[in-house]
Amino acid sequence: MKVACVFATSMAASYKLATMILPQLEEDRHGVDIVGMFFFDDNLYPLRAGDPVGERLSRVAATKGIALMVCDQCAVRRGLAEGTLEQCGRGEVTPKGLAAGIGVGCFPQLYAALAGNMPDQIITL
Numbered sequence: 064m065k066v067a068c069v070f071a072t073s074m075a076a077s078y079k080l081a082t083m084i085l086p087q088l089e090e091d092r093h094g095v096d097i098v099g100m101f102f103f104d105d106n107l108y109p110l111r112a113g114d115p116v117g118e119r120l121s122r123v124a125a126t127k128g129i130a131l132m133v134c135d136q137c138a139v140r141r142g143l144a145e146g147t148l149e150q151c152g153r154g155e156v157t158p159k160g161l162a163a164g165i166g167v168g169c170f171p172q173l174y175a176a177l178a179g180n181m182p183d184q185i186i187t188l
Contacts, residue, residue, distance in 0.1 A: 064096070064183050064184065065095070065098045065180065065181070065182045065183045065184075066095045066096070066097050066098065066183065066184050066185070066186055067097070067098055067099040067101070067177060067182035067184075067185045067186070068080075068084070068097060068099070068100045068185075068186050068187075068188060069100075069101045069103070069185060069187045069188065070100065070101070070102045070103065070106040070188050071103045071106070071187050071188070072187075072188060073104075073105070074106075075106050076102060076106035076107075076108075076109045076110065076116065077106075077108070077109050077116065079188050080100075080106075080109070080116065080188075081109060081116045084097075085116065085119055085120060085123065088123045088127065089119065089123055096127075097127070097129050098128070098129060098130065098177060098180045098181075099129060099130040099131070099132070099173070099176065099177050099180075099182065100120075100124075100129060100130070100132070101132050101133070101173055102131075102132070102133045102134065102137075103133075103137055104137055105141075107133045107134075107137055107138055107141055107143055107161075108141070110133060110143075110161050110165050111143065111160055111161060112160055112161060112163075113162075114162070117161065117162035117165070118162050120162065120165075121162040121163045121164050124164055125163070125164055128180070130166075130176040130177060130180070131164055131165045131166065132165070132166045132167065132172065132173055132176060133158075133161065133166070133167050134167075134168075134169065135150075135151040135156040135167040135168050135169050135172075136151040136152075136169070138156065138158065138159075138161075139151060139156060142159070142160070143158065143159055143160050143161055143167075144156045144157060144159050144167045145157045145159050146167075151169060152169035152170075152171065153169075154168060154171070154172050156168070
C-alpha cells in the first residue's frame with residue numbers, strides 16, 4: 064500500500080515523525096510505502112538544513128523515493144523560502160535553508176509531485 068502523510072498538527076514532525084515514523088523507515092519496518100510527505104506550520108522547523116531530523120529524513124527520502132514538500136506560505140512566513148505571499152500556490156516560491164530535496168509548494172505542486180506515484184491513502188498527523 065502507498066501512503067502520503069500530511070503533518071498538520073502541533074509537534075507532528077518533531078514527535079510523530081522524528082520518534083516513530085522516521086526510525087521505522089530507516090529500519091525498513093514501517094509496513095507501507097510512503098510516497099510523499101507534506102508539512103504545515105511549525106512542522107517545518109525540524110526540516111531545516113543541519114537539523115538532525117531534516118537531514119535524516121532527507122537521506123531516507125532520497126533512498127526510498129519519497130516526495131517531500133512544505134507549504135510555501137508557511138515557509139515564506141518562517142524565512143524558509145524565497146518569494147512573496149502573493150507567489151504562493153503558483154510554484155514560484157523556492158526553498159531556503161531546508162534540508163536537501165525538500166521542496167516548497169501548495170496543493171497544485173503537491174499533486175504534480177505525487178502524480179507519477181499516487182498514494183492509495185493519505186494520513187493527516
